[in-house]
Amino acid sequence: MRLSVIDHPLVAHKLTALRDASTDSPTFRRLADELVTLLAYEATREVRVEPHPVRTPVAPTTGVRLTSPKPIVVPILRAGLGMLDGMVRLLPTAEVGFLGMIRDETTLQATTYANRLPDDLSGRQCYVLDPMLATGGTLVAAVRYLLDRGADDVTALCLLAAPEGLEVVRSAFDEHAHVSVVTAAVDERLDEQGYIVPGLGDAGDRLYGVV
Template identity: 75%
Template sequence: MRLHVVEHPLIAHKLTVLRDERTPSPTFRQLTEELVTLLAYEATREVGTEPVRISTPVTSTIGTRIADPQPIVVPILRAGLGMLEGMTRLLPTAEVGFLGLQRDEDTLEAITYANRLPDDLTGRQCFVLDPMLATGGTLVASIEYLFERGARDVTAICLLAAPEGLGAVEEAVGDRADVTIVTAAVDEGLNEKAYIVPGLGDAGDRLYGVV
């Protein structure tokens, strides 16, 4: 597993506003999209490409395009939906799948309740969107789900990560596949409720309100 903490003044600024408990949901949603686009720029540095010949108004030349099979973006419902627009703005040709997992607040284990993914992901680059990498249970379950369908190149984009979650993913993945975590920051750790500290609270609630 590889970890990439993206350091940039704009990312630090937007993350600070996201952390602030006074930031309202509309602003939180907008900044989440903007922050994800910045993180996605780094996350897609190794996206597969191929040469293509095109004609400019002046002459013909060799350019670059995203290679087939197209990457697939997988937001983890529901909070991951708030990251989707920011990702597809940068990678509009990618296909989009959905995976519904939620954390059991008693056991802290991830429970799968929905999936809309191709049966075969062999050779596909998968970009998983999950705002908070806390205990790692949800992300580990998501990665295992993709592995079962043949994926071996998975990049997870998270707004924040905790050391406990990173350790859990690294232990679960091992050297079975190429897994990268791209995040804006690695925070101090988890509290007694398994929330990231200092964190930004429940990302889903702050994006969409308490349901």
């Protein structure tokens, strides 16, 4: 597993505003959208491209374009939806799939309750969107789900990560060179309820309200 923590002043600035308990949901959604686009630049550093001839107004040249099969973006419902627009803004031709996963608040184990993904992901690069890498259970289950269907490169974008969750992901995919995590920050720890400290609270509730 590879880990990238994005050390950039704009990333830190937007993350600070997201942490603020007084930030309302509309502002939180906008900031999360902007932050994801910044993270996506790093996350897509190794997106696959191929040479492509093009004619400029001056002369012919050779550039690049995304290869086929296209990358697939997979938000984890429901909080991952708040990251989707920021990601597809950078990868507008990517396909989008969905995974519905829920964490049991007693056992902290994640289970899948819905999916909208191709059965065969052979040769696909996948970008998983999950705001909080807390215990790591949800992300491990999601990555395994994709790898089992043939994905050969999975990158997770997370607004925040906890050391405990990173260790769980690292242990699960330590020998898998094509599993990556890109995050804006690694926080101090998890509390007894499995929340990241200092964190930013429940990302889904802050994006969409308590339902």
